[in-house]
Amino acid sequence: EFVARPVGVCSMLRLPVQTSAEGLDAAFVGVPLDTGTSNRPGARFGPQQIRAESVMVRRYNVSTGAAPFDSLLVADVGDVNVNLYNLPNSCRRIYESYQKIVASGCVPLTLGGDHTVTYPILQAVAEKHGPVGLVHVDAHTDTSDMALGEKIYHGTPFRRCVDEGLLDCSRVVQIGIRGSSYAPDPYKYCWDQGFRVVPAEECWMKSLVPLMEEVRQQMGDGPVYISFDIDGLDPAYAPGTGTPEIAGLTPMQALEIIRGCxxxxxxxxxxxxxxxxxxxxxxxxxxxxxxxxxxxCVLPG
Amino acid sequence: EFVARPVGVCSMLRLPVQTSAEGLDAAFVGVPLDTGTSNRPGARFGPQQIRAESVMVRRYNVSTGAAPFDSLLVADVGDVNVNLYNLPNSCRRIYESYQKIVASGCVPLTLGGDHTVTYPILQAVAEKHGPVGLVHVDAHTDTSDMALGEKIYHGTPFRRCVDEGLLDCSRVVQIGIRGSSYAPDPYKYCWDQGFRVVPAEECWMKSLVPLMEEVRQQMGDGPVYISFDIDGLDPAYAPGTGTPEIAGLTPMQALEIIRGCxxxxxxxxxxxxxxxxxxxxxxxxxxxxxxxxxxxCVLPG
Amino acid sequence: EFVARPVGVCSMLRLPVQTSAEGLDAAFVGVPLDTGTSNRPGARFGPQQIRAESVMVRRYNVSTGAAPFDSLLVADVGDVNVNLYNLPNSCRRIYESYQKIVASGCVPLTLGGDHTVTYPILQAVAEKHGPVGLVHVDAHTDTSDMALGEKIYHGTPFRRCVDEGLLDCSRVVQIGIRGSSYAPDPYKYCWDQGFRVVPAEECWMKSLVPLMEEVRQQMGDGPVYISFDIDGLDPAYAPGTGTPEIAGLTPMQALEIIRGCxxxxxxxxxxxxxxxxxxxxxxxxxxxxxxxxxxxCVLPG
Amino acid sequence: EFVARPVGVCSMLRLPVQTSAEGLDAAFVGVPLDTGTSNRPGARFGPQQIRAESVMVRRYNVSTGAAPFDSLLVADVGDVNVNLYNLPNSCRRIYESYQKIVASGCVPLTLGGDHTVTYPILQAVAEKHGPVGLVHVDAHTDTSDMALGEKIYHGTPFRRCVDEGLLDCSRVVQIGIRGSSYAPDPYKYCWDQGFRVVPAEECWMKSLVPLMEEVRQQMGDGPVYISFDIDGLDPAYAPGTGTPEIAGLTPMQALEIIRGCxxxxxxxxxxxxxxxxxxxxxxxxxxxxxxxxxxxCVLPG
Amino acid sequence: EFVARPVGVCSMLRLPVQTSAEGLDAAFVGVPLDTGTSNRPGARFGPQQIRAESVMVRRYNVSTGAAPFDSLLVADVGDVNVNLYNLPNSCRRIYESYQKIVASGCVPLTLGGDHTVTYPILQAVAEKHGPVGLVHVDAHTDTSDMALGEKIYHGTPFRRCVDEGLLDCSRVVQIGIRGSSYAPDPYKYCWDQGFRVVPAEECWMKSLVPLMEEVRQQMGDGPVYISFDIDGLDPAYAPGTGTPEIAGLTPMQALEIIRGCxxxxxxxxxxxxxxxxxxxxxxxxxxxxxxxxxxxCVLPG
Amino acid sequence: EFVARPVGVCSMLRLPVQTSAEGLDAAFVGVPLDTGTSNRPGARFGPQQIRAESVMVRRYNVSTGAAPFDSLLVADVGDVNVNLYNLPNSCRRIYESYQKIVASGCVPLTLGGDHTVTYPILQAVAEKHGPVGLVHVDAHTDTSDMALGEKIYHGTPFRRCVDEGLLDCSRVVQIGIRGSSYAPDPYKYCWDQGFRVVPAEECWMKSLVPLMEEVRQQMGDGPVYISFDIDGLDPAYAPGTGTPEIAGLTPMQALEIIRGCxxxxxxxxxxxxxxxxxxxxxxxxxxxxxxxxxxxCVLPG
Ligand SMILES: [Mn+2]
Ligand SMILES: [Mn+2]
Ligand SMILES: [Mn+2]
Ligand SMILES: [Mn+2]
Ligand SMILES: [Mn+2]
Ligand SMILES: [Mn+2]
Ligand SMILES: [Mn+2]
Ligand SMILES: [Mn+2]
Ligand SMILES: [Mn+2]
Ligand SMILES: [Mn+2]
Ligand SMILES: [Mn+2]
Ligand SMILES: [Mn+2]
Incomplete structure (x- = not known):
């Protein structure tokens, strides 16, 4: 029966909520952590609000023809019980939660949370699948080494991943990068690792379909992880974020990137x-x- | 284990979500309907937001000593699937849902929704328990007869209840009533039925403990329903409502009223x-x- | 004399307010109805706010050279007195109001309100002019058949118009359509009627001037109605709407569409x-x- | 016929809009000026928003029994066309507009605008009625002499009125005064003129009915003007104002003051x-x- | 010369900004930390916004006659450079900063930040002055022991202070406490230490002048620290806070408490x-x- | 040492605050004036908020390679003490402040305020450098002659500059102009002076790199002033402005314009x-x- 949009105890896409990912092809997971944020906090309420607004999304992807629920068993497995007062402990909690989620082959789709969370997620994912290729959309490379002596916050996740060998560095692309920087050569680290960096300037007023063809070549057949920081988009489209940068990507380009995967x-x-x-x-x-x-809609299977 | 406030797929008070009220002592129910609103709409998102904010509420009521979860089996039974485009049909849907909820003795605690919803709820409740006493907190009596020929909207629920004999009229009290009116004698209907009307003016800068002693006398041992329109409170405390009236009750008085029940x-x-x-x-x-x-916390048992 | 922007009891474009459209070439009409909305309500305050913000609009259209007030007699004829608690009755009220407005040849320019209102407006317009061509800008086709048994809400107006023969179906174009869907073949109904559907994807990063040349061909000399749902635009430009969809049209394209008419x-x-x-x-x-x-500015005359 | 709240080109209390006050007993007048504001501007949109929200107010005053429309001919006479770039010129425009309004005995009820506007209004009122008694509710005495050499802004209106003999100084009361001050003896000027100053502290947690009995004595039979600065109320009740001060009056006290007149x-x-x-x-x-x-509701007649 | 309110690079009360507290009688200090917050973050921007709004506050306290700038040398010494990603490290940074501030007898007035910051501040203060008496206004006692194993967050500061002997426990009063609790006996810990707990209920609709007379007795001549959590006030007055509780104190009572010190x-x-x-x-x-x-205004000297 | 973003008494780009521009190569200056605004006021808080948000901007311009702090001595010299109640007097105050700033060759970078402020700034700048070329980005030409007899407000600055010979009119370009107009020939005045007007329509969906090559030709070697009205951008990107116009420039184009200088x-x-x-x-x-x-980043030196 038809259900009105405001009706329902909110879960992602109105999917069933369950505590285990056992037997699922894919699972939405919330990670309501924002204590790795350098500027405006509030991403801890991201999972809640994304679930609430997801009532607007329907079963079929008209543009691509995808019908994910016809071929995949999907559920919302709730939130990781993060420790808001201790980032390393939260990372351990996330890692352990994702170990269980990925154990039986389920693909996690994470509702963040700030970008810190990608580091422990990739620990679990790489443990299961080996070093992964990375399609990373963001205004920032998130490859700082530390701040005030801290190794873990939302500016460092991909540096930590490199440190731990979680990434297949020749299969990493970072798209939408822009903004001023603390150092004169902010991409040096990325290039040294073999990452491809696609600054936002190279995307302005352009279709990204050709770029994504190259990205598919770069990624090959190996395992790939998609990490999408909403601040990759221009603040006009995504004002609700903590460290916005002007002159970013558009939602059309975001669709081209994801569909291109x-x-x-x-x-x-x-x-x-x-x-x-x-x-x-x-x-x-x-x-x-x-x-x-x-x-x-672009998951295999 | 401790759970951080932003964690969790939101249900009322973090209670388990279930589809049936069978076996429960009390059940929270959402009715996300607001098409009976005369001024600003938006109460359809009341249940969602009340659930989200309920993470701040903990197990024990320090002030009264109540520990409701020690004695009552309680759950969140989700939302009634209302029909946003047809008020009478929504009323039928609400009525039928509540018939099932009250059938086995479960006490429904409703998250509205506009005040229209109380009418079909009382149809089900009175069918189970007979005509009920009513403790009604509101800026408005909600006893209009109709608007543009319509008998059902948020200005009429208690008129409809009287029409159908759902109220034990000598056991009705309306507290916090105020605001300008369309007619010179707005309380006449209420008085004619035998309702007690306590205008907000009589409550200003006063404890309502003495009033509630009288109300308990008035209610006696018969079944009682509490209907609390948040606009009974002053807009300073409850700005998020559709038909606010100035100079209303305070949250302290609201607590005195409920605890007085x-x-x-x-x-x-x-x-x-x-x-x-x-x-x-x-x-x-x-x-x-x-x-x-x-x-x-004031439910029997 | 110059009048400061905040000055004046607000009417559309500071036009005179009158109760009858008699003798006018064109009339702005408000229809403050939003009870046909499936997600976020609030469009009932659209006419009020559009009038308030219209103080920024001046006499002359610099880009096109249009000077509509030099050739057309225009006024604001106020709002239809809708019935917020009964959608079919509101439709009847709108229909009857517009019958009077169009009777003497006046062109109505409507300030909605949700999209439900276009159905009764087209009843009156088609009664006067015969089946009309339609330039429909929207994220949605609004051609659903029903929801929970209801035939009238903001997802169905153009289905109802087809049912009643109000549209010259070969002269219908829908521009900006996008978003996920309840069915795998959401455009089938439209194509079956002979509508042209222009998905948002076909508009991305493109001038719509060539499209509008084709649209003018399609429309020919017959009567044409323009129905513009603000959600046809991207939410970055029009965040204040009830059922937004990502990756929509731009205001530049909106201007190209309207000027192309x-x-x-x-x-x-x-x-x-x-x-x-x-x-x-x-x-x-x-x-x-x-x-x-x-x-x-594009009205004939 | 019943008219839904969102319906109508907004005028104060849905009254007819007319350009002249001729023949009226009372007239609502907007003065959309805020360039006399020392802190947060925005009161220029006060008249517009007050009119919009006035749809919630109905014909009869239940609490007092007043039925003003039964005995008084009232209309909304629109806004004064203020000069936003020149305060003295705006004052002249206001003065001249009010001369016409009061000429035939009509009582003006002004929708401000910042408090600067009271000065030219009182010029016109005192010209008609002679020096007036004043019931002034405010957090501030508004009796500064100047700022940066300027004699006219929202901190000085009552000083200017004294300078010009517009007030019957022994019949002036200022209620709700509070907040820190630029000088150690901020009430000296007021007391020197013979004003009564009732600081907010004297009003805390008290009914003002006894105060108003004294005020009525003080005012006697002479002409009285009521000037109500919304910041007299606590910011909890009136957050939408430019120079809020903590610990103010309540809406109940506001009603006691006005009804006490x-x-x-x-x-x-x-x-x-x-x-x-x-x-x-x-x-x-x-x-x-x-x-x-x-x-x-308290106007004579 | 008079300075308009919007003018100036914001410091607290327009005071000079300096890096050292050397020679000052009192100093305003910002601690922009909010990673100890359990619910809604954002208090990291408290110091910035309090400074911005402080332009409304003038030199003289009319109600009490205080003229603090006549007798005290005061400045704004800026913010502690907190570590947003490590609470214990932030605490050490705060402690070390305050050691320097209090070294020469300067009284720190802190602009928080969440309540976690009071713990390291009291470490420095008690090191200088010995165990202190405490006037603590709050909705919460903030005496939890831990959450998820963490000893430091905004629910534990006063427990940590007791653990370290920073408080003279018989000279501690907690005013405004309320809200539901995780345990049935939430005040037991406080009572066991000898704290006085004044629940909000005991304050409702009452002057707190008598209470403060008792508090002054309790505090005697020893050193006293005032810790004021804005959530001690009702959310109507202080909506901008992270863990609001209904039915709290009023600003009038807040003034009575502080002036009573x-x-x-x-x-x-x-x-x-x-x-x-x-x-x-x-x-x-x-x-x-x-x-x-x-x-x-109540500092000694 | 690293400083967290929320830390610090806000100055532009965390630069030192000083009262004199003596010896500086460039200086940020705030002009918190908005009483020249025709529609929505509030730009008086522009300098404060721009400073607050500038914590996101870092030392190096990655896209252009600029490192302005390596070659230029820059500071924040605070705000001009404007007179909010007298526009001509404010203009004199601004003029006199800027005379001092530009005296020793310092380049002022102004944080507005409404566009009125550019007129007195250019008086000082042209006095120092002679008539200047102008790169003016705006939705409006700001070349009106007067309103209600007033010569000075945010619609007239460039007319006043022409009147006083402050502009080298053949070296003026206005980019992004759009919107309806009071007159049928709104660009006539500009063209008559020899200005180049580039309407927004000519910029739609285009890189402005070619335009800026022409602009550089036009400007030659003479002194150039950049005046950037944020409403030149589309309201999607810059909603916080007083007189927005639809269909404007993008931030990418803004960067192309500034970098093109x-x-x-x-x-x-x-x-x-x-x-x-x-x-x-x-x-x-x-x-x-x-x-x-x-x-x-584009300043010479
Ligand atoms: Mn990131
Ligand atoms: Mn980012
Ligand atoms: Mn009600
Ligand atoms: Mn009500
Ligand atoms: Mn539509
Ligand atoms: Mn739509
Ligand atoms: Mn005032
Ligand atoms: Mn005031
Ligand atoms: Mn606290
Ligand atoms: Mn607290
Ligand atoms: Mn401008
Ligand atoms: Mn402009």
Whole structure:
């Protein structure tokens, strides 16, 4: 029976809520952590708001023809019980939760939370699948080494991943990078690792379909993880985020990127940095919900 | 284990979500309907936001010593699947849902929704328990007869209840009534039925403990329903509502009213008219969540 | 004399307010109805806010050279007195109001209200002019058949118009359509009727001037109605709406569409689905006011 | 016929809009000026928003039994066309407009605008009626002499009125005064003129009915003007204002003050300093609309 | 010369900004930390917003006659450079900063930040002055032992202070406590230490002048610290905070409490938990600025 | 040492605050004036909010390679003490302040304030450098002659500059102009002076790199002033402004324009019309901060 949009105890895409990912092909997971944020906090309420706005998303992807629920068993497995007062402990909690989720082959689709969460997620994912290729959309490379002596916060996850060998560095692409920087050569670290960096300037007023063809070549058949920081998009489209940068990507380009991942061997995805209080319309969260649905639509199988 | 406040797929007070009220002593029910609203709509998102803010409410009521979860089996039974485009049909849907909820003796605690919803709820409650006494907190008597020929909207529920004999009229009290009126004698109908009307003016700067002693006398041992329209409170405390009136009650008085119902034979409760978009802080919904918890704390048993 | 922007009891474009459209070439009409909305309500305050923000719009259209007030007698004829508690009855009220407005040849320019209102408006317009061609800008086709048994809400107006023969189906174009769908073949109904559907994807990063040349061919000399749902635009430009979809049209494209209608035999226009509370800056309403002014600028005569 | 709240091109209390006050007993007038504001601007949109929210106010005053429309001919005469770039010129424009309004005995009820506007209004009122008694509710005495050499802004109106002999100084009362001050003896000027100053502290947690009995004695039979700065109320009740001060009056006390003026020879009233953008709920404007209605209810006749 | 309110690079009360507290009688200090928050974050922007709104506060306290700048040398010494990713490290940074501030007898007035910050501040204060008496206004006792194994967050500061002997426990009073609790006996710990707990219920609709007379007795001549959590006040007055509880104190009572500390040997003060994004009017921050000014007004000397 | 973003008494880009521009190569200056605004006020808080959001901007401009702090001595010299109640007097105050700033060759970068402020700034700048070339980005030409007899407000600055010979009219370009107009020939005045007008329509969906090559030709070696009205951008990107117009420029184009000025002899810059209250996310101010940083990056030297 038809259900009105405001009806229901909210879960992602109105999916059933269950505590285990056992037997699932894919699972939405919330990680309500934002204590790794350098500027405006609030992404801890990202999972809640993305779930709430996901009532607008329906079964079928008209543009691509995808019907993910016809071929995949999917559920919402709730939130990781993070420790808001201790980032390393939260990372351990996330890692352990994801170990269980990925154990039986389930693909996790994460509702962040700030970008710190991708580090422990990739620990679990790489433990299962080996070093992964990475399609990373963001205004920032998130490859700082530390701040005030801290190795873990939302500016460092991919540095930590490199340190631990979680990434197949020649299969990493970072798209949408921009903004001023603390150092004169901010991409040096990335290039040294073999990452491809695609600054936002190279994307302005362009279709990214050709770029994604190259990305598919780069990724090959190996396992791939998609990490999508909503601040990769311009703040006009995603005002509800903690560290916005001007002159970013558009939602059309976001769709081109995600849809361009079709055919890859995707083993995990996340959508991070939605901080709802900075966009009380709910539209940033709605955008996040749609992008997560699009990720579901390009999963293998 | 401790769970951080932002963690969890939101249900009322973090209670388990289940589809049936069978075997429960009390059940929270959402009715996300607001198409009976005369001014600002938005109460359809009341249940969602009240659930979200209810993470602040803990197990024990320090002030009263109540520990409702020690004696009552309680759950969140989700939302009624309302028909947003047809008020009478929504009323039928609500009525049928509540018939099932009250069938086995479960006490429904409703998260509204606009005040229209109390009418079909009382149809089901009175069918089970006979005509009920009513403790009604509101800025408005909600006893209009019709508007543009319509008999059902949020200005008429208690008129309809009288029409159908659902109320034990000598055991009705309306507290907090105020505001300008369409007619010169707005309380005449209420008085004619035998209702007690306590205008807000009589409550100003006063403890309502003495009033509630009289109310307990008035209610006696018969079944009692509590209907709490958040606009009974002053808009300073509850800005997120559709038809606010100035110079209303305070949250302290709201607590005095609800706590003053302890000992009554309460067969149902509702908290209606929270329209979250008009208070993006979430505080009106938080107030609603607390008042519903206080209602739970005065249930018999 | 110059009048400061905040000065004046607000009417659309500071036009005189009158109760009858008799003798007018064109009339702005408000239809403050939003009870046909499936997700976020609030469009009932669209007419009020569009009028308020219209103080920014001046006499002359610099880009097109249009000076509508030099050739057309225009006024604001106020709002239809809708019935918020009964959608079919509201439709009847709208229909009867518009019968009078169009009777003497006046072209109605509607300030919605949700998209439900276009159905009764087209009843009156088609009664006067015969089946009309339609330039429909929207994220949604609005051709659902029903929800929970209801035939009338903002997802169905153009299905109802087809049912009643109000549209010249070969002269219908729907521009900006996108978003996920309940069915795998959402455009089938439209194509079966002979509608042209232009998905948003076909519009991305493109001028719509060539499209509009084709549309003018399609429309020919017959009567044409323009129905503009503000959610046809991307939520970045129009956050204040009830059912936003990501990756939509731009205001530049909106201008290209409306200006591209110059020369057509336009018999009515509407701008619907502005829900101001979701954009407290007023900018969504300002956009609506400008688009309505642009519609006025392409009226014949 | 019943008219739904969102319906109508907004005028104060849905009254007819007319350009002249000729023949009226009382007239609502907007003065959308805020360039006399020292802190947060925005009161220029006060008249617009107060009119919009006034749809909640109905014909009859239940609490007092007043039925002003039964005995008084009232209309909305629109806004004064202020000069936003020149305060003295705006004052002249206001003065000249009010000369016409009061000429035939009509009582003006002003929708401000910042408090600067009371000065030219009182020029016109005193010209007609002679020096007036003043019931002034405010957090501030508004009796500064100047700032940066300027004699006219919202901190000086009552000093200017004294300078010009517009006030009957022994019949002036200022209620709700509070907040820190630039000088150690901020009330000296007021006391030197013979004003009565009632600081907010003297009002805390008290009924003001006894105070108003004294005020009625003080005012006697002479002409009285009521000037109500919304910041006299606590910011909890009136957040939408430009220079809020903590620990203010309550709406109940506001009602006691205005209702306590019943029987006085009231020749004019204003409600100023509503700056709507600081309270997007609309509730500050709603409060202003109610207080203006209460003023109407105590007019003689 | 007069300075307009919007003018100036914001410092607290427009005081000079300096890096050292050397030679000062009192110093305002910002501690922009909020990673100890259990629910809504954002208090990291408390210092910024309190400074911005402090432009409304003037030199003289009219109500009490205090003229603090006549007798005290005061400055704004900026913010502690907190470590947002490591709470214990932030605590050490705060402690070390305050050691320097209090070294030469300067009284720190802290702009929080969440309540975690009071713990390291009291380490420095007690090191200088010995165990202190405490006037603690709050909805919460903040005496939890831990959450998820963490000993440091905004629910535990006063437990940690007791553990380390920083408080003279018989000279501790906690005012405004309320809300539901995780345990049935939430005040047991406080009572066991000898604290006085004054629940909000005991304050409702009452002047707190008599209470403060008792508090002054309790505090005697020893050093006293005032810790004011803005959530001690009702959310109507202070909506911009992270863990609001209904039915709290009023600003009048807040003034009675602080003014009632006049004559005590105050060695430090803080105003914590202002989270500005939840009150975009700025009024919660304005309230905080006023309360800090009132604290300055009761300092000895 | 690393400083967390929320830390610090806010100055532009965390630069030192000093009262004199003596010895500086460039200086940020705030002009918190908005009483020249025709529609929504609030730009008086532009300087405060731009400073607050500037914490996101770092030392190096990655895209252009600029490292302005390596070659230029820059500081924040605070705000001009404007007279909010007298526009001509404010203009004199601004003029006199800028005379001192530019005296020793310092380049002022202004944080507005409304566009009125550019007129007195250019008086000082032209007095120092002679008539200047102008790169003016705006939705409006700001060349009106007067309103209600007033010669000075935000619609007239460039007319006044022409009147006084402050502009080298053949070296003036206005980019982004759009919107309806009061007159049928709104660009006539500009063309008559020899200005180049580039309407927004000519910029739609295009890189402005070619345009800027022409602009550099036009500007030659003479002194150039950049005046950037944030409303030149589309309201999607800059909702926090007072007189928005639809279908404007993008931030990418803004960057192309400013970066395209590299090599010119820039003697002053401003960024005006940020009215923060209309964009509580802070993103409009963040955009302003970034554009000011980009201006700094193209200064000569
Ligand atoms: Mn990131
Ligand atoms: Mn990022
Ligand atoms: Mn009600
Ligand atoms: Mn009510
Ligand atoms: Mn539609
Ligand atoms: Mn639509
Ligand atoms: Mn005043
Ligand atoms: Mn005032
Ligand atoms: Mn606390
Ligand atoms: Mn607290
Ligand atoms: Mn301009
Ligand atoms: Mn402009």
């Amino acid at each position: 079709k055919g890859l061997n995707i083993v995990g995805c996340d959508l991070v940095e939605v901080a709802p209080i900075y966009d009380v319309s709910g539209n940033t969260a709605l955008l996040g919900a749609n992008l997560l649905f699009e990720m579901l | 302890k000992g009554l034979n309460i067969v149902g409760c509702d908290l209606v008219e929270v329209a979250p978009i008009y208070d993006v802080s979430g505080n009106t919904a938080l107030l609603g969540a607390n008042l519903l918890f206080e209602m739970l | 110059k020369g057509l035999n336009i018999v009515g226009c509407d701008l619907v689905e502005v829900a101001p509370i979701y954009d407290v800056s007023g900018n969504t309403a300002l956009l609506g006011a400008n688009l309505l002014f642009e519609m006025l | 019943k029987g006085l020879n009231i020749v004019g009233c204003d409600l100023v300093e509503v700056a709507p953008i600081y309270d997007v709920s609309g509730n500050t404007a709603l409060l202003g609309a109610n207080l203006l209605f209460e003023m109407l | 006049k004559g005590l040997n105050i060695v430090g003060c803080d105003l914590v938990e202002v989270a500005p994004i939840y009150d975009v009017s700025g009024n919660t921050a304005l309230l905080g600025a006023n309360l800090l000014f009132e604290m300055l | 590299k090599g010119l002899n820039i003697v002053g810059c401003d960024l005006v019309e940020v009215a923060p209250i209309y964009d509580v996310s802070g993103n409009t101010a963040l955009l302003g901060a970034n554009l000011l940083f980009e201006m700094l």
